[in-house]
Amino acid sequence: MSPPSLQTPLCEVLECRYPILQAGMGGVARAELVAAVSNAGAFGCLGMVRESPQRITQQINEVRSLTEMPFGVNLIPAATDPELFRVELDACVQAGVHTMVFFWDVVADAIKRAKQAGCRVVYQVGDVEQAIKAEAAGADVIVAQGVEAGGHVHGTVTSLVLLPRIVDAVAIPVVGSGGFASGRSLVAALALGAQGIHCGTALLATQESFAHxxxxxxxxxxxxxxxxxxxxxxxxxxxxxxxxxxxxxxxxxxxxxxxxxxxxxxxxxxxxxxxxxxxxxxxxxxxxxxxxxxxxxxxxxxxxxxGQVTAIDSAATVIRRIVDEAEAVIDGFARSLLD
Structure with a gap:
């Protein structure tokens, strides 16, 4: 297990070693990246937005051929045709997916269906109101996305402002998203009350990513x-x-x-x-x-x-760098308090 300094309750919920979640980037986050992230001790997530149930099943099976570690599948109920979303979620349920990761406006029925199937549910939101709705509907984890984030952005304020507001508004674990790609930012998120970070841009530019x-x-x-x-x-x-x-x-x-x-x-x-x-x-x-x-x-x-991504490294290298830097920062704080 990771040192006590990085072991948060989020790690127990998602059964991962480090409190680092890989964003479920549509198209980009396919089996090779997801497995590499989970094998590195973080939590990988397939980006299967508006994909066919056949592709979802194939990708889930491919991840499982590459890792024995848990991972999630990202779908977006509010931006997907209802019938397509239904069969997407059915494919995930039939495959026994560990965690469903949803995004955009909170759709309570999606959470209910996933929970009834035994899945953990992570919901990514951009404001306090949506975080409260997700918790009330049964979500296990909230991802609080600041406006700095890449890809689709649902909020309008920075992570520094949003994160502590959502932490204060809900009782379930909160993860910081938007501007997090380093060990220093992981420690900052923990200081703001989060239990981990959510990384997209830093893991898009990795060797295993399906991005061109x-x-x-x-x-x-x-x-x-x-x-x-x-x-x-x-x-x-x-x-x-x-x-x-x-x-x-x-x-x-x-x-x-x-x-x-x-x-x-x-x-x-x-x-x-x-x-x-x-x-x-x-x-x-x-x-x-x-x-x-x-x-x-x-x-x-x-x-x-x-601006912090300067090379195309392996996903394991990125995760290791974040963890090592976070542990060094925390150790530095501890030493300064003893001096």
Whole structure:
């Protein structure tokens, strides 16, 4: 087990060694990354948003062929056709998934169904009201996402402000998300009352991630002020859904007016394809290994923490670096108190 300094109740709930959760990034977080994260002692999560039940089952089986450690599956009930969500969740239940991870507006029935099937439930939210709703509906863990986060962003305030507010509002474990990619940030989250951190950007740019190399290199080359918070990547998601991406040629025309865009107003300009499926400019598709085309024009999801990601390492290296740094910081605090 990990040293007492990093062993939080969250680790008992999720049955992981370290209080570090990998974000369930749609498309990016597939079996190889999930297994690598869980094998490293953290908690891996498949990003299966709007995937077929067949692919979900295949990915779950592949993770299990690579690790014996627990992992989760991320679905988004509020942004998925109800019938598709039903069969997605059925696939997870039939496979005996350890933990369901949900995001966006709280859908109480999704929590109820997962809990009745014996799953643990983690709900990622962007404000206090949604955290309270998730707890009331039976969630086991809340992920509090600050506006610094990459990908889809549901809140409007920073992690530093949001995290202690949600910690004070609920009784279940809270995990910090948005701006967390280091051991120092893990210790900071613990100091704010959280029981762990949730990492997306730092694990997107790893060797095992299913993100295309063009996306990984974009993260590595980006700094903290190279991101854009916008709703311009509107195709495929509910209206006015904010994301954070690394700025690119595709975002230049939206940087002066990042909000107020609609999918209906976006022309369907195909810039890439994936296994015969057209991929459109200003959709929520990010570049994946399975895509071809003008991938540099797609959504380069990334948080402000991208400035701390300087190389494409293995997932195990990233987890080990976070843990070692956190333990060193805590040890340094202990030594300074004794001096």
């Amino acid at each position: 190399d063009v996306h990984k290199q974009t993260i590595v080359q980006a700094d903290a002020d190279d991101t854009l918070h916008t709703d311009a990547f509107a195709i495929n998601w509910p209206p006015h859904s904010a994301v954070r991406v690394i700025k690119s040629e595709s975002t230049a025309k939206y940087e002066q007016q990042p909000f107020g865009h609609s999918a209906d107003a976006m022309p369907r300009e195909q810039v890439a394809e994936e296994e015969g499926r057209p991929v459109y400019l200003m959709s929520t598709d990010s570049p994946l290994k399975s895509m071809t085309g003008e991938l540099d024009r797609l959504a380069m999801f990334g948080g402000q923490v991208a």
